[in-house]
Amino acid sequence: MLKNIITPVQSWLLSQKRCVGCGTSLVQGTKSNQQANNVVLCKCKRMYIYNEEKGTYRRALLSEV
């Protein structure tokens, strides 16, 4: 299994619905519905996937954007 390198600080930021790069709230990100995923683009160009069921964010994989 491929493991993403996510530090405790990054996972904490994600749990707070914030970008791991710049700390901006992902609620302010640009949403786009691609491939049935809820892709959120942060102002620093990092991409995240919003999980509607759980209400959580995670980093988008390259294959998803």
Ligand SMILES: [Zn+2]
């Ligand atoms: Zn950001």
